[in-house]
Amino acid sequence: MTLAPELSxxxxxxxxxxxxxxxxxxPHSWTLETYRRHDGYEGLRKALAMSPDDLIAYVKDSGLxxxxxxxxxxxxxxxxxxxGDGKPHYLVVNADESEPGTCKDIPLLFANPHSLIExxxxxxxxxxxxxxxxxxxxxxxxVLRRLHEAVREAYEAGYLGKDILGTGLDLExxxxxxxxxxxxxxxxxxLDSLEGRRGQPRLxxxxxxxxxxxxxxxxxxxxxxxxxxxxxxxxGKDWFKSMGSEKSPGFTLxxxxxxxxxPGQYEAPLGITLRQLLDMSGGMRAGHRxxxxxxxxxxxxxxxxxxxxxxxxxxxxxxxxSMLGTKALQCFDETTCVVxxxxxxxxxxxxxxxGKCTPCREGTYWLVQLLRDIEAGKGxxxxxxxLNDIADNINGKSFCALGDGAASPIFSSLKYFREEYEQxxxxxxxxxxxxxxxxxxxxxxxxxx
Amino acid sequence: MTDGQTSLGMPQLPAPDYPAEVRARLEADxxxxxxxxxxxxxxxxxxxxxVQAEDGYVTRTGMRFCADLLGLTTAEVTAxxxxxxxxxxxxxxxxxxxxxxxxxxAVMGGDAIFExxxxxxxxxxxxxxxxxxxxxxxxxxxxxxxxxxxxxxNWEFFDNQTPxxxxxxxxxxxxxxxxxxxxxxxLCTYKETARILAGFPDxxxxxxxxxxxxxxASLVGLRLAKGETSHHKIGHPxxxxxxxxxx
Numbered sequence: 001m002t003l004a005p006e007l008s009x010x011x012x013x014x015x016x017x018x019x020x021x022x023x024x025x026x027p028h029s030w031t032l033e034t035y036r037r038h039d040g041y042e043g044l045r046k047a048l049a050m051s052p053d054d055l056i057a058y059v060k061d062s063g064l065x066x067x068x069x070x071x072x073x074x075x076x077x078x079x080x081x082x083x084g085d086g087k088p089h090y091l092v093v094n095a096d097e098s099e100p101g102t103c104k105d106i107p108l109l110f111a112n113p114h115s116l117i118e119x120x121x122x123x124x125x126x127x128x129x130x131x132x133x134x135x136x137x138x139x140x141x142x143v144l145r146r147l148h149e150a151v152r153e154a155y156e157a158g159y160l161g162k163d164i165l166g167t168g169l170d171l172e173x174x175x176x177x178x179x180x181x182x183x184x185x186x187x188x189x190x191l192d193s194l195e196g197r198r199g200q201p202r203l204x205x206x207x208x209x210x211x212x213x214x215x216x217x218x219x220x221x222x223x224x225x226x227x228x229x230x231x232x233x234x235x236g237k238d239w240f241k242s243m244g245s246e247k248s249p250g251f252t253l254x255x256x257x258x259x260x261x262x263p264g265q266y267e268a269p270l271g272i273t274l275r276q277l278l279d280m281s282g283g284m285r286a287g288h289r290x291x292x293x294x295x296x297x298x299x300x301x302x303x304x305x306x307x308x309x310x311x312x313x314x315x316x317x318x319x320x321x322s323m324l325g326t327k328a329l330q331c332f333d334e335t336t337c338v339v340x341x342x343x344x345x346x347x348x349x350x351x352x353x354x355g356k357c358t359p360c361r362e363g364t365y366w367l368v369q370l371l372r373d374i375e376a377g378k379g380x381x382x383x384x385x386x387l388n389d390i391a392d393n394i395n396g397k398s399f400c401a402l403g404d405g406a407a408s409p410i411f412s413s414l415k416y417f418r419e420e421y422e423q424x425x426x427x428x429x430x431x432x433x434x435x436x437x438x439x440x441x442x443x444x445x446x447x448x449x
Numbered sequence: 450m451t452d453g454q455t456s457l458g459m460p461q462l463p464a465p466d467y468p469a470e471v472r473a474r475l476e477a478d479x480x481x482x483x484x485x486x487x488x489x490x491x492x493x494x495x496x497x498x499x500v501q502a503e504d505g506y507v508t509r510t511g512m513r514f515c516a517d518l519l520g521l522t523t524a525e526v527t528a529x530x531x532x533x534x535x536x537x538x539x540x541x542x543x544x545x546x547x548x549x550x551x552x553x554x555a556v557m558g559g560d561a562i563f564e565x566x567x568x569x570x571x572x573x574x575x576x577x578x579x580x581x582x583x584x585x586x587x588x589x590x591x592x593x594x595x596x597x598x599x600x601x602x603n604w605e606f607f608d609n610q611t612p613x614x615x616x617x618x619x620x621x622x623x624x625x626x627x628x629x630x631x632x633x634x635x636l637c638t639y640k641e642t643a644r645i646l647a648g649f650p651d652x653x654x655x656x657x658x659x660x661x662x663x664x665x666a667s668l669v670g671l672r673l674a675k676g677e678t679s680h681h682k683i684g685h686p687x688x689x690x691x692x693x694x695x696x
Contacts, residue, residue: 012673021671024663088487097592100551106592110632111663131487138498138535138646139547139591141604142633142660148650149657174485177646179494179533182589196493196519198532214488254670257594258553264595266670280673298552330553330594344552348589354532438558439598440611 012280017243017251018267019231020224024111030146032153035114041159043230047122048167055126059229062237063249067104068094068185068222069296069325071248071314074229080209081127081217090218091124091132092194093226096178096185098137099297099405100348101328104253105223107265109136109143112227113150117173119226121159122233124171127219131172135190138177147175182352186400187220189354200356201400224253244270248313252327258293259285259333259437271316274329275308287442288333292416296325298345299405301412322412335441337432338417339424342409343371349406357399363390364406374421377429384421388414464509464523472514475503479518482648489519495647497530502644506537535646542577543638544622547588547601548615554590557597558611563587565612570619582623584639595666596631603642605633608664634659 023029023038032040047055060075081089093116097105109116120132136144151173154160162170176194183189184199191213193199212218228250232240241249248270254277257263261282268277274293284290290305295312301322303310310320317324332341350364367390373379387410395407414421423431435441466472478499483492493515500511512526519526530536548563549555566585570578577584593599596608600615607618608631621628628636634656645651672678 012670013676016670016674018671018674021663021667025668025671027662028658029662030657098590100590101553101594102590103592103594107595107663107667111667137592139588139601139604140606141642141645142606142630144645145634145651145657148645148648152650175648176491177495177498177648178535179497179646180535181533193494194491195488196490196529198529255595257597258557262666262669263597264666264669266673268670281669328594332556336556341552341556344550344555348551351589434556434560437556438561439609440558 015272015276015280016266016268019251020108020112020115020227020253021265021267024107029111030113030150032114032150032157035112035118039234040114041118041230043233044118044121044159045165046233047125048165048169052126052128055122058237059126059232062232062240063247064225064228064232064240065248065250065314066222067224067228067252067326069099069299069323071324074221074225077209077219077221078123078127080207081219082210083128085217087216088131088214089127089129090213090216091120091127091129092187092190092213092218092220093120093132093134093223094185094187094190094220095134095136095223096182096190097223097326098182098185099299099326099328100345101255101257101294101297101330102326103255103257103328104265104326106140106143108223108227108253110146113143113147114154115227115230116223117150117154117159119229120173121164121169121171122229123219123221123226125167125169127217129219130170131174133194133213134173134175135184135194136175136177137184138179144175144177151175181354182348183354183400183402186402189400190220191218198354200354201402203399228252245311245313245315247315248324254312254327254329256281256329256331258331259288259290259336260331261285270313271311273309273311274303274331277329278308278331284331284333285442288335291332291334291336292338292341292413293329293331294325295322295327295329297328298330298348299323299401299408300325301408302416303412304416322408333437335432335436337375337430337434338413338420339371339375340430340432340434342413343368343375345409346371346406349402353402353406357403359394360398360400360403360406363394363398363403366390367406367410374424375430377424377427379421379425381422381425383425384414384418461509464513467503467510467514471503475499475514476518478647478649479514483518485648490521493519493521493526493529494533497526497533497536498643498647501537502640502647505640506540540577541639542582542584543640544582544602544636545584545586545604545639546615546619546622547586547591547604549589549591549593549597549599549601550587551590553594554598559587559598562598562600562610562612562615566615566619569616578623580623583619585619596664602628602630603636603639604646605630605636606664607631608666630660632660632664 064074065071184193188202189199208218391407391410394403600607
């Protein structure tokens with residue numbers, strides 16, 4: 001795309017709001033020492049001065065909503081934990097970031113794991129838990145290393161263990177590495193996995209708040225949700241609510257990827273648009289235009305260039321027919337074949353389907369067969385209705401949200417790009433050259449130009 | 450398959466136990482793992498990582514060991530071990546080279562990298578080179594899409610890869626030359642990696658701080674917000690090929 005003129009109201013200084021990422025550029029950003037130099041563990045001190053019930057109310061009033069995709073109010077999740085029930089309570093942090101396109105929690109934990117640990121101590125104080133777990137996907141060993149080290153530092157400094165900061169609060173924190181299963185990002189499958197079983201979702205109710213880990217009251221929160229809590233406590237809920245909208249307050253990490261000039265993490269108030277993000281960051285890669293994108297990972301219905309001005313908050317994206325999800329903005333340009341993209345995502349869902357329920361297990365399998373045929377030029381027009389039909393038999397009828405996620409790219413791509421599917425069928429093959437989509441496709445051209 | 454035996458579908462005899470000194474050593478580790486959890490069965494996933502740290506894959510002996518210590522049947526352990534993709538079911542190489550071929554990385558070049566590596570190494574998906582060094586696999590999204598296309602070696606990040614850079618990695622690995630990831634620690638073997646996954650911190654000097662803080666793509670938003678650079682000069686975080694573009 002073209003380079004924009006001078007910075008105007010699209011100035012990144014105005015539009016972005018780094019909080020979690022504010023000091024990722026500092027030397028040794030992952031250490032306790034650096035974290036403390038940037039107000040680290042100050043939110044915890046303020047939280048410990050409140051009563052647990054007041055703390056829950058405070059987080060609820062801040063309007064913080066879950067950053068793992070569903071957007072459920074974090075404080076309300078905490079409030080659901082029954083108190084005085086005599087059972088142990090658990091906090092389980094979902095760090096199983098595996099949704100295709102999603103890449104926010106992993107860089108956050110690599111650069112600044114202490115923000116999560118501080119948030120965990122605050123949350124456990126609120127829900128009266130003495131044991132928390134971080135369920136980290138296994139395939140990210142560099143992050144696991146830094147979590148091990150950060151937890152060690154936190155124990156040594158008295159932020160974890162017995163009688164935390166002299167308050168009488170005891171808290172053990174266990175870092176648990178998963179073993180490669182997308183389904184474990186689903187909170188009840190995660191709990192089964194953490195109990196040493198195959199990661200398959202549980203029937204709800206009972207919800208984890210009543211019968212979660214070891215059948216005890218359990219809060220399962222996303223990394224970014226918990227890591228956002230210390231700043232809310234330290235700088236105040238009014239500061240937090242000054243960003244974003246009334247129903248979607250606060251800051252969040254947007255992850256820009258794909259055929260853009262500057263892929264990366266952009267932390268901004270909720271409600272920024274893809275156009276604003278692209279304008280400030282150099283747009284799509286030179287000479288190309290946006291074709292389709294996901295607002296929050298592959299499970300959220302795709303958008304096109306018609307949706308560049310949709311406010312990227314829970315309500316805005318919902319009103320436009322998709323979901324904010326994980327704010328994983330995967331951008332594909334006109335060189336990309338939609339059928340190829342959707343086929344690959346569907347292969348992913350078929351591979352990751354846990355097999356527990358029939359609609360998802362069988363449906364994703366048959367979707368893959370049809371899509372592979374279409375991509376290879378062996379499809380028929382009736383296959384397109386069949387795709388829609390199978391997706392409809394998965395969506396809302398499967399045991400957990402994995403099935404709904406698998407249906408999303410099918411429905412949305414057929415809605416916006418049915419003609420492209422038809423071209424594969426009538427033209428007996430794919431009209432696109434995959435070599436033109438690669439990151440290095442235009443390098444040679446630029447050198448010789 | 451490689452031993453020339455044909456499976457007749459008969460039930461196998463129980464797996465042999467570990468030799469006494471191996472078992473004693475693993476038991477000490479396993480007890481440490483079990484102590485981390487209120488319920489002992491929670492130790493099963495890390496213990497399967499521990500078995501891989503010992504044997505390089507999940508052996509029948511390893512599964513029997515897990516079952517013994519956790520009071521489970523070997524069938525229960527097998528059911529779990531076969532559910533998760535990180536548990537290998539056959540001997541594999543010292544270095545697992547995983548090419549992300551989920552949609553975004555595939556489109557950005559992951560498919561091309563995977564094809565080139567298959568041809569270059571003469572192996573297919575999940576196969577190991579004859580020297581036992583490299584097992585090639587395609588992997589799913591590894592939460593690094595802003596560094597696409599991504600290759601993981603023993604689950605360390607190799608960002609912004611090209612077919613040429615990926616071929617150099619496997620050549621260096623096979624020749625025993627040191628290979629360093631873009632984000633992560635200098636490579637250790639697959640077995641040593643599995644031990645970290647079992648929850649035993651990497652003891653190597655400098656492993657935690659290796660390759661420094663956040664990767665370049667993780668910082669682009671922050672740099673813009675601080676007014677440190679206009680978008681003209683963000684340049685391309687994608688390595689040397691496009692690095693000069695913005696300068």
